[in-house]
Every structure is written in C-alpha cells, then in structure tokens.
Amino acid sequence: MxxxxxxWESIRVGQVVGERDLTVTPEMVAAHxxxxxxxxxxxxxxxPFGGPIAPPMIFMNDVLQIIDESFQxxxxxxxxxxxxxxxxxxxxxxxxxxxVFKDLYVKREKGWMVCEMEVRGKEEGDLIATYLHTxxxxxxxxxGEETK
Amino acid sequence: MSASLPAPxxxxxxxxxxxxxxxMGWEQIKKYNRYVTGGKDMKNIHTDDETARKAGLPxxxxxxxxxxxxxxxxxxxxFGAGFAAGGEIxxxxxxxxxxxxxxxxTAKVKESLPEGDKTRMILDVALVNQDGVSVTVGTASGLIxx
Numbered sequence: 001m002x003x004x005x006x007x008w009e010s011i012r013v014g015q016v017v018g019e020r021d022l023t024v025t026p027e028m029v030a031a032h033x034x035x036x037x038x039x040x041x042x043x044x045x046x047x048p049f050g051g052p053i054a055p056p057m058i059f060m061n062d063v064l065q066i067i068d069e070s071f072q073x074x075x076x077x078x079x080x081x082x083x084x085x086x087x088x089x090x091x092x093x094x095x096x097x098x099x100v101f102k103d104l105y106v107k108r109e110k111g112w113m114v115c116e117m118e119v120r121g122k123e124e125g126d127l128i129a130t131y132l133h134t135x136x137x138x139x140x141x142x143x144g145e146e147t148k
Numbered sequence: 149m150s151a152s153l154p155a156p157x158x159x160x161x162x163x164x165x166x167x168x169x170x171x172m173g174w175e176q177i178k179k180y181n182r183y184v185t186g187g188k189d190m191k192n193i194h195t196d197d198e199t200a201r202k203a204g205l206p207x208x209x210x211x212x213x214x215x216x217x218x219x220x221x222x223x224x225x226x227f228g229a230g231f232a233a234g235g236e237i238x239x240x241x242x243x244x245x246x247x248x249x250x251x252x253x254t255a256k257v258k259e260s261l262p263e264g265d266k267t268r269m270i271l272d273v274a275l276v277n278q279d280g281v282s283v284t285v286g287t288a289s290g291l292i293x294x
Contacts, residue, residue, distance in 0.1 A: 031187070035183035040224070080239065081216060082239075085232060085235040
C-alpha cells in the first residue's frame with residue numbers, strides 16, 4: 001500500500017505516528033560513537049550506572065525513521081529539537097519507542113509540526129528519554145481547515 | 149568526567165564553561181550518515197554538493213541533530229551522571245552548518261534551581277562556527293548532587 005505524503009493533509013494532532021521495539025546493541029553504540037566522534041569509556045565499559053550505557057543521543061534519528069515508516073517524506077526543515085534524558089539505557093536493553101504528533105501551527109505563513117518520541121524500558125515501562133522534534137512543512141492547508 | 153572542566157558546583161550565574169572545538173569535516177558527516185542509514189553510503193543533501201544544489205541549497209549542509217551530540221557529550225563531561233540521568237537540551241537550528249566548519253561548543257551558566265535533593269543548573273548553550281556565527285542556540289541543564 002502506498003504511504004501518504006508527509007504534509008498537512010496527512011497528519012493530525014494526537015495521531016500516533018508509529019511505535020516499535022528496539023534493542024540497543026554494542027554495534028549500534030559503536031556506529032553512533034563513530035558518527036559523532038566520541039569514545040567515552042562508559043559506552044563500552046563500566047559506568048556509574050553499572051556496565052556500559054548508550055550515549056544520550058543514541059535515539060536522535062529514530063523520530064524520522066518512524067515517520068518514514070508511515071509517510072513518504074521528501075525532506076523537511078528541522079527547526080528545533082528538545083531532549084529529556086531521564087535515565088541512561090544500558091547496552092543490550094530493549095526499549096519501546098512511540099512517536100506522536102503533538103502540535104501543528106502556522107507561523108510566518110509556514111506550517112510547523114511538533115512531534116514527540118517517548119522512549120520507555122520494554123520491561124518496566126519507565127520513561128528513559130523524550131525527544132521533541134519541530135519541523136517546518138510546506139503549508140498546503142491552513143491549520144484547522146479540512147481537506148476538500 | 150573531563151579533568152579540564154571545573155566541578156559544576158563551583159560555577160555560578162554568568163560563568164562560562166571552557167568550550168570545546170569540534171570539526172565538522174566531510175569524513176565526520178559521512179560517518180554520521182552511515183550510522184543513520186545503517187552502514188550505507190548514500191548521496192543526499194547532507195553528503196553531496198550536487199544533490200544539495202538540486203534541492204536549492206548552495207551546497208551540502210550537515211544535519212542539525214548531528215552536532216547536538218557535541219553539546220550532549222560536552223555536558224556529560226561537565227555533569228557526569230547528572231546529565232546522563234536528568235539532562236535536558238532545547239535548541240533551535242538558526243543557521244546552516246557546512247562541511248568543513250569548525251564548531252565551538254559554548255555553555256554559560258544562567259541559573260541554578262533546587263530540584264528534589266539536587267540542584268538543576270541551567271545554561272545557555274550554542275554552537276559557534278569559525279566565523280563567530282551562532283548556528284545552533286538554546287538552553288541545556290544537568291543535575292548536581294547536593
């Protein structure tokens with residue numbers, strides 16, 4: 001089935017974009033560390049939290065990956081980001097990610113979208129991190145206006 | 149924790165955290181892109197000038213998210229466990245970051261507020277390029293055990 005285009009007609013506040021389970025592997029952590037140029041011992045050896053933990057930004061691309069599982073996205077302008085790190089995730093741990101559209105608004109004649117990804121422990125369901133992602137979309141309808 | 153940084157409890161409003169400098173070279177951007185794409189080398193507006201020009205950009209630009217990790221790592225150096233469990237970042241991407249840019253990660257103490265049995269230190273943070281232009285700006289915070 002063809003995925004809908006990622007534009008104003010396709011999204012609503014409160015809509016669950018997608019969710020998935022993800023196990024944080026040593027390979028994933030190593031690739032992230034190479035990409036961002038960090039070699040902190042905590043990510044491969046002991047840490048104050050007992051054993052290796054993942055970098056706090058390990059899930060930063062997952063918002064867009066989850067959006068891309070549901071929509072055809074042709075590029076968006078990423079304007080703002082917010083991150084809340086409640087606890088670190090241990091390497092080997094499985095988490096549950098859920099992305100929800102939180103806000104849609106119009107500013108300077110452009111459509112803005114805010115979505116939030118919660119990352120929770122798969123076993124306990126406790127909140128590990130929250131990622132807020134704000135993008136500018138092409139405005140194809142005014143906010144609140146129904147598609148004809 | 150970095151030996152070159154002061155203990156956060158020794159900092160007060162207006163104090164600047166010693167900055168770190170990070171290179172946003174082509175190789176770093178391509179390594180990051182491989183991470184994002186699961187190990188594939190892909191041409192996109194972040195890795196290829198021609199693709200970027202076709203999209204209306206002057207040349208390739210780095211993703212905004214990538215260098216936010218530089219802020220997160222710098223603040224992990226500063227706060228240690230108090231950033232890994234309790235850290236926050238809110239930033240706006242105000243100017244593009246180009247391959248070859250050098251970014252200074254800056255942080256200046258704004259205020260400290262009690263939070264439970266700890267103190268949350270809030271800082272103004274920015275990524276400043278080699279021309280002195282702030283390309284990413286916002287606030288961040290971490291927890292300090294009392």
